[in-house]
Amino acid sequence: MAATIKLVLGDSTKELKTLPDNSVDLIITSPPYADQRKSTYGGIAADKYVKWFLPISKELLRVLKPTGTFVLNIKEKVVEGERSTYVMELIIEMRNQGWLWTEEFIWHKKNSYPGKWPNRFRDSWERLLQFNKDKKFHMYQEEVMVPMGDWAKTRLKNLSKTDKIRDNSKVGSGFGKNISNWVNRDKAYPSNVLHLATECNNKNHSAAFPEELPEWFIKLFTKEGDTVLDPFAGSGTSLSVSKRMNRNSIGIELLPEYYNEMVTTLGISPTIKKKNGTKSLAKNH
Amino acid sequence: MAATIKLVLGDSTKELKTLPDNSVDLIITSPPYADQRKSTYGGIAADKYVKWFLPISKELLRVLKPTGTFVLNIKEKVVEGERSTYVMELIIEMRNQGWLWTEEFIWHKKNSYPGKWPNRFRDSWERLLQFNKDKKFHMYQEEVMVPMGDWAKTRLKNLSKTDKIRDNSKVGSGFGKNISNWVNRDKAYPSNVLHLATECNNKNHSAAFPEELPEWFIKLFTKEGDTVLDPFAGSGTSLSVSKRMNRNSIGIELLPEYYNEMVTTLGISPTIKKKNGTKSLAKNH
């Protein structure tokens, strides 16, 4: 069965309330940053950002499965020469709300926009905050293993003395599994720093993130048939990646332009309009 | 004239009060993290960290020149599966104290500690928080415009086939660091992500940071003859780098073992003991 896409036109603050409890496996989103995109989203002032976001995160907490994960892509902007602290405040307030702040990944943007300022360098990283509902959550680490460095080639030719010693100490009785863990190993677990280039092929949108970003987290935190939610769907990157990877997905988008474009790009066939006209639902075939 | 080193044995909370107002150009330090180094420093509990640090940061604000910069190396640890929030709280409280939080650099530790856990990857980055007293501060950007970082220097020597293959495969998207792009470039501005390895050749100490780290910030924020302060001198990395780079420096260290070793390694000749015996001052010739 093909993965379904549910696309909602409307405000996440309201639309999230229509989703059932404990129904989503992964929430991945890049909300409008404070005072960014003023022309389109109206711009949330930095000092009101936390107050604006908390009702949304409260609903997200409700709809997420206990085994699920919430990945929030965010970066505070510079206001009058200073980094705003609203992200810091948001983390603290979300913990008060019941979220567990499990980890902060760094997205290192390798080809960040070049530029020169008198007292500042290029900003080439963003936060990827991982929140969870419960300490026990699903994580499929093997899915995101990366090729090892060159050292592995030489390492595997002959195990060094250190390796043997460490192996002996942990095995205890005879030699067994541990050495075989190393032999024929060509992949390593990644760290909490992600090296991805920003997407430069999407010219219509200031794309929130490259496809590799949601792909990585979808691989890591969901399996096929699971449900992915993006409450700020934007150009629909999370949704299209979910579809490609056979995950069901739910997207909410405030702006009709983005919504309409997603209907086209995601291949969603019938758009069911509700009578009030402010909300639309669509499912792909 | 050779740069001077002033080394103080004692508690920063007290010893900083002996320094004059507006006298330091750069403060760079790596304080003991919460609940770390318990065996040596006693360990500050995570929930008391902010309270412990604020009196120190207040003195640092006083001694720093208006044109100076404070670089704080810190990273929160995991407590019961969650990241602690004391660094977030510290940033907020230091702003209330009068500091400007200008920037957050990322130190990407290329050779971070290995390990595998069911719900977490290796932690391979630390925060380098830049605080300022005033929006107008000295920044000598050209000084750190070194040829695209050390990694390129060594790679450029031999542009092997494996270099190209591996780098491209890691990036994944195909954009990334194609080294041949850099061949005809000799200078580039850095970004706010620093790629450095942790030092592993120092067998006596768990060195707080590699020499490249203070060196980079000293180049960036001071010129020759300026004064650098490290209120948690540790093994003295900041001080020895300052000396080598012809910057005056002041170090404060709580533990006699570290203090004594610094006296030796930094080549400080006379140690003047005060009568109470708890405090010592020394200047190099």
Next chain:
DNA sequence: AGCTCTTATGAATCATTGA
């Protein structure tokens, strides 16, 4: 010199055991 290969180890984190 300039290679290759060997070796030690780093602000880590979790599960288990023992007091």
Next chain:
DNA sequence: GTCAATGATTCATAAGAGC
């Protein structure tokens, strides 16, 4: 019960040794 100590896990770097 809580809390501290111990063991197991395992990647990338640089120094050093050898050719």
